[in-house]
Amino acid sequence: MKPTHIEHIGIAVKNLDEAIRLYEDVYGLKCYAVEEVADQKVKTAFFMIGQTKIELLESTDPEGPIGKFIEKKGEGVHHLAFAVDGLAAQLASLERQGIQLIDKTPRKGAEGLQIAFLHPKSTKGVLTELCEHAR
Numbered sequence: 001m002k003p004t005h006i007e008h009i010g011i012a013v014k015n016l017d018e019a020i021r022l023y024e025d026v027y028g029l030k031c032y033a034v035e036e037v038a039d040q041k042v043k044t045a046f047f048m049i050g051q052t053k054i055e056l057l058e059s060t061d062p063e064g065p066i067g068k069f070i071e072k073k074g075e076g077v078h079h080l081a082f083a084v085d086g087l088a089a090q091l092a093s094l095e096r097q098g099i100q101l102i103d104k105t106p107r108k109g110a111e112g113l114q115i116a117f118l119h120p121k122s123t124k125g126v127l128t129e130l131c132e133h134a135r
């Protein structure tokens with residue numbers, strides 16, 4: 001696999017509006033999109049830095065993945081997302097290399113991206129997401 005760049009960094013927050021204020025008022029970035037991803041039980045806010053995004057994630061359900069993460073570990077960095085080409089083929093190849101996949105096939109993420117997660121057990125403790133832009 002050869003990622004082209006860091007697509008985004010996902011950060012779990014308790015309160016999206018408060019977190020947006022930090023990124024806008026203190027960091028001087030502009031939130032360009034807020035989107036609810038019902039599938040993952042999250043509301044997301046996006047900021048652009050160069051070609052990398054910051055994705056703030058607030059849980060819409062305590063039983064969702066972000067709700068559980070915050071309960072266990074508190075707020076903080078949740079995942080790292082690489083941009084790749086040919087996501088489906090990359091997943092097959094990673095699996096052959098012994099990487100444990102959370103998603104065996106690409107699914108739809110925020111911003112219309114095709115995404116898949118790799119299990120942190122296989123990736124030195126970092127929940128890793130692969131993203132492919134639809135073309």
Ligand code: ZN
Pocket residue numbers: 008010055079081129
């Ligand atoms: Zn993500």
